[in-house]
Amino acid sequence: MAEHPYDYRIVRGFVFSALFWLIIGLVVGLWIAFEMFYPALNLTPWLSFGRLRVVHTNGLGLGFGLAGIFAATYYILQKLTRTPLVFPGLARLHLHLFNIIIALAALSLFAGMNTTREYAELEWPLDIAVVAMWVIFAVNVFATLVKRQEKQMYVSLWYIIAMTVTIAVLYIVNNLEVPVNLFKSYSLYAGINDANVQWWYGHNIVGFIFTVPILAMFYYFLPVSTGLPLYSHRLSIVSFWSLIFAYLWTGAHHLMLTPVPEWIQTVAIAFSIFLIAPSWGSVVNGYYTLQGNWEQMRSNFLVKFFILGITFYGLQTIQGPVQGLRTLNAFFHYTDWVIGHVHMGTMGWVTMTISASFYYMIPRISGRPLHSVRIANVHFWLILVGQLLWTVTMWIGGIQQGAMWKATDADGSLTYNFLDSISSLYPYYRIRFAAGAVYFVGILLFAWNIVMTIKKKDT
Amino acid sequence: MGLYAKPLLFAVLSAVVILVGTVVTVFIPMLMPSTQPVSDYVKPYTAIELEGRDIYIREGCNNCHTQTVRPLRTEVLRYGEYSKPEEFAYDRPFLWGSRRTGPDLNRLGGKYPDSWHYRHMQSPQSMFEKSNMPPYAWMAHNRLDTGYTRKKIAVLGYGYADEEITAQLVAYKAKVTDHAYDSRAARDEVTPEALRGELTEMDAIIAYMQKLGRDVKQLEAQK
Numbered sequence: 001m002a003e004h005p006y007d008y009r010i011v012r013g014f015v016f017s018a019l020f021w022l023i024i025g026l027v028v029g030l031w032i033a034f035e036m037f038y039p040a041l042n043l044t045p046w047l048s049f050g051r052l053r054v055v056h057t058n059g060l061g062l063g064f065g066l067a068g069i070f071a072a073t074y075y076i077l078q079k080l081t082r083t084p085l086v087f088p089g090l091a092r093l094h095l096h097l098f099n100i101i102i103a104l105a106a107l108s109l110f111a112g113m114n115t116t117r118e119y120a121e122l123e124w125p126l127d128i129a130v131v132a133m134w135v136i137f138a139v140n141v142f143a144t145l146v147k148r149q150e151k152q153m154y155v156s157l158w159y160i161i162a163m164t165v166t167i168a169v170l171y172i173v174n175n176l177e178v179p180v181n182l183f184k185s186y187s188l189y190a191g192i193n194d195a196n197v198q199w200w201y202g203h204n205i206v207g208f209i210f211t212v213p214i215l216a217m218f219y220y221f222l223p224v225s226t227g228l229p230l231y232s233h234r235l236s237i238v239s240f241w242s243l244i245f246a247y248l249w250t251g252a253h254h255l256m257l258t259p260v261p262e263w264i265q266t267v268a269i270a271f272s273i274f275l276i277a278p279s280w281g282s283v284v285n286g287y288y289t290l291q292g293n294w295e296q297m298r299s300n301f302l303v304k305f306f307i308l309g310i311t312f313y314g315l316q317t318i319q320g321p322v323q324g325l326r327t328l329n330a331f332f333h334y335t336d337w338v339i340g341h342v343h344m345g346t347m348g349w350v351t352m353t354i355s356a357s358f359y360y361m362i363p364r365i366s367g368r369p370l371h372s373v374r375i376a377n378v379h380f381w382l383i384l385v386g387q388l389l390w391t392v393t394m395w396i397g398g399i400q401q402g403a404m405w406k407a408t409d410a411d412g413s414l415t416y417n418f419l420d421s422i423s424s425l426y427p428y429y430r431i432r433f434a435a436g437a438v439y440f441v442g443i444l445l446f447a448w449n450i451v452m453t454i455k456k457k458d459t
Numbered sequence: 460m461g462l463y464a465k466p467l468l469f470a471v472l473s474a475v476v477i478l479v480g481t482v483v484t485v486f487i488p489m490l491m492p493s494t495q496p497v498s499d500y501v502k503p504y505t506a507i508e509l510e511g512r513d514i515y516i517r518e519g520c521n522n523c524h525t526q527t528v529r530p531l532r533t534e535v536l537r538y539g540e541y542s543k544p545e546e547f548a549y550d551r552p553f554l555w556g557s558r559r560t561g562p563d564l565n566r567l568g569g570k571y572p573d574s575w576h577y578r579h580m581q582s583p584q585s586m587f588e589k590s591n592m593p594p595y596a597w598m599a600h601n602r603l604d605t606g607y608t609r610k611k612i613a614v615l616g617y618g619y620a621d622e623e624i625t626a627q628l629v630a631y632k633a634k635v636t637d638h639a640y641d642s643r644a645a646r647d648e649v650t651p652e653a654l655r656g657e658l659t660e661m662d663a664i665i666a667y668m669q670k671l672g673r674d675v676k677q678l679e680a681q682k
Contacts, residue, residue: 035591036560039584042593049593050519112517116552145466153463161466162473169477173485178614180607184513186614191547192494195555200485244473248480257529258555259544261493264484271480330531334559406533414536418562423589 006078008365010091012454014071015358017099019447021063024106026440028056033436037429046110054121055109060346061119061209063102068354069163069213070098070137075361076156076220077141081148087140094140097133101126113183118202120174124185127175134171138164155236159216162244166208174201196260200251207247210350211313215282217357218310222286225302225360231288239281246271246278253324256333265326272321279317286310301376305356308384312348316341331406336425337398340391347387347439355379355446362453371452379445386439390432397428498545500678503617504670506608506627507658511667513611514598514660515554523560523592526553526671539566540675551615561592568673573635574645576665581649599649599661631666632658 032052035041042048074091078084085091105122108114114121122130141164145157153161174197177185187194223230230236249271252264286306290296296303319341323332332338363370370376404424407415462469488494504512515521528534530541542565547553571579578585581599583592605628612619619627635646636656650659 035593037591039591039593045518045597048518048595050522053522054519112519114516114519116516116519116521116554118557142466142470148466151464153466153469157466158463158469158473161470162477165470165474166477169474169481180611180614184607184611186611187552189489190495190549190551191553192496192544193489194551194553195547196488196494197485198553200481241476245476245479248477249484250480252484254557255555257531258527259542259547261488261491264488267484330529334525334557336558339558405537408533408536414533418537419587419589422560422591426589426591 005084007074007085007088007091010085010088010095011071011075011361011365013092013095014067014074014098015362015450017095017102018064018067018071018354018358019450021059021067021102022443023447025056025059025064026436026443028052028059030433030436030440032056033429033433037426037433045112051110051112051114054114055106057119058105058109058121059102062105065209065346065350065354067098068357069209069217070094072217072221072354072357072361073141073160073213075365076216077144077160080150080154080157080220081144082150083144083148085140086143086147090136090140094133094136097129097136101129101133104129108183115175115177115185115187117174117187117198119205120171120198120201123183124175124177124179125182127171127177131168131172134164134168138168154220155230155233155240156216156220158240159212159219162240163208163212163216166204166212166244170201170204170208174198192260195255195258196252196264199254200248203251203254204247206345210345211247211279212244214313214350214353217353218282218286218306221302221353221357221360222289222306225306225356226290226293226296226300228289228293231285231291235281235285239278239285242281243275243278246275250275250324253321253329256324256326256329269324269326272324276317276321280314283310283314283317301373301380302356302359304377304380305352305359308380309349309352309356312344312352312387316345316349319344331402332398335398335401335405336394336428337402340394340398343394344387344391347383347390351383351387351443352380355383358446358450362450366454366456368453368456371449371456375445375449379442379449382442382445383439386435386437386442389435390439393428393431393435397425397432400428401425493544495548496545497548501545501548501674503549503615504667505631506605506612506619506624507631507663507666508670509611509615509617509667510603510605510608511663511665511670512554514664515667516552518595521554521556523556523558525556525559525563526565527555528563528565534563538563539672540679543675546672546675549615549617564668564671566672566676568669568671569676572642573640573665573669574642576668577642577645577649577661580661580665595661595664596649598664599659600651600654601660602654603658603660603663605658628658631662635662 032049035049105126113123176188179185189197250268252260252268253272256265323329359370359376401421404416404421409415527542528538535541581596582594583590609621609624612624634640647655
């Protein structure tokens with residue numbers, strides 16, 4: 001603390017946590033990818049697909065994703081306010097509580113304690129712990145903002161505020177449940193309402209974890225790592241408010257053609273299409289920031305991560321609304337197409353942006369140069385190729401399965417039984433596993449590079 | 460601009476902005492009749508069906524199986540009558556799912572005899588060589604825990620008296636352990652000897668599967 005006024009230990013703590021949960025989450029991901037074509041791998045109840053899939057999504061979404069977000073938020077917050085964290089002790093508590101919660105979450109999900117609500121599977125005692133952790137985080141965010149030395153709040157801080165507020169609303173409303181005992185509860189809502197609440201949450205938790213705070217990183221780290229000012233302040237204002245306004249209307253595009261009232265579905269489609277505009281507002285802002293300086297794609301390894309990351313965000317935010325359209329949804333929903341869609345966002349946009357943010361922060365907070373730019377480049381190409389192979393394979397598999405479900409013979413009877421539609425995908429599942437393995441090697445290099453940078457002795 | 464220099468005002472304004480869509484598409488519908496339809500033909504789960512449903516939840520079956528048939532021609536051909544809002548009145552949580560690695564189950568009840576389910580749960584691959592469903596043979600080795608059944612039904616407000624719950628459990632146990640039970644051979648094959656006179660987790664999850672869509676099928680049959 002004597003060397004510099006900012007609390008960087010907390011940033012480093014969350015960076016390490018993120019890397020740890022990233023590796024755990026990916027190992028589980030590889031395991032379930034293998035189970036998809038080799039069911040003998042369901043060795044025990046706690047290793048069966050139904051339990052492990054949830055460990056995978058929670059481990060990466062909440063473990064890796066949130067830890068990465070907390071690391072970057074604590075860094076950005078102090079830098080943009082030119083103010084040290086107001087409560088460093090609370091931040092330390094936040095870090096420990098976070099890791100305890102994620103560890104207990106993993107154990108409880110392995111044990112089959114889950115509420116089935118996607119990305120909200122944790123049982124009620126852990127929900128309460130999550131809310132407590134979020135309050136601790138929010139206190140530091142707002143206290144530091146109030147005490148700030150810099151008058152104006154830069155774009156990234158708007159996104160951090162929006163995330164802090166919205167996640168709290170989403171998490172509390174969706175997790176209202178009546179306990180039966182310490183390990184079991186029932187949702188407060190029933191049937192149609194339960195579905196509607198859950199997908200309002202499910203869609204927006206992705207939005208306010210995998211979009212909003214990642215945009216905060218993008219808006220901060222792209223300019224500082226290139227030395228180029230953001231292209232348009234006005235565009236960032238328009239993008240921000242229209243994004244956070246429109247997002248909350250769209251959850252029911254996950255419930256197309258279900259018994260949820262049709263008008264809710266239709267409103268969701270309309271706002272989903274509208275969302276292309278603010279999403280691309282950020283994409284365009286990013287591209288134009290590099291205007292006249294595109295040679296940095298070659299000379300500055302961080303730029304590759306950011307530009308490919310925002311490109312996948314752009315593709316994601318076109319694909320999402322399109323597959324929400326009722327007729328296309330009738331074809332694509334429930335197939336692997338959607339799994340491909342999700343992973344372009346998470347393996348592409350989210351991971352690339354967090355990776356580059358870590359590569360920017362770690363040398364600066366440890367006062368040592370990055371261990372190896374060369375390894376960072378190899379990491380970039382491995383996760384790029386792994387992700388593309390992964391997602392494209394799932395898209396093709398999804399189209400195939402959707403087509404097989406719809407196929408009828410001349411007499412109007414179904415051409416394929418269900419088992420045909422899934423067993424014909426096993427070759428795709430093998431390719432998916434291989435793509436995941438390539439991606440995993442890239443991530444191991446990433447973790448190694450960060451750890452070696454921090455461990456490096458001053459010479 | 461002043462707003463960008465006032466973090467607390469900014470937070471309040473953000474909350475208002477995100478709440479507009481939330482109120483219109485989530486909160487207001489909660490109070491509308493269209494989101495909470497009830498119908499006499501849809502019956503709440505019995506004690507054994509509810510315990511089966513909780514095992515379905517515990518094992519994350521919803522990660523591979525959906526429970527909602529869409530109003531599409533090929534879908535109705537494959538699974539049966541499309542899903543109606545009132546069918547889910549007693550579902551807390553709903554279990555519609557989001558991915559079909561396995562088939563939809565909303566019309567599964569009555570499609571196969573119990574014996575089919577016992578053999579299938581024990582080893583899906585022995586019935587369908589190419590199936591990628593995990594085997595659940597171990598469920599027949601677990602005695603069904605009914606310690607919280609009464610509490611669960613009280614929380615869910617299904618309205619059964621305690622004696623009724625006991626009677627439901629006793630009746631189901633009597634059914635599956637009876638010599639005349641039509642799926643007895645299959646049940647005995649998968650259930651260890653010590654548990655053949657008891658209710659197992661496998662019994663419960665199969666009772667739940669046989670309930671899925673049964674009320675709708677009975678309604679259709681009456682037409």
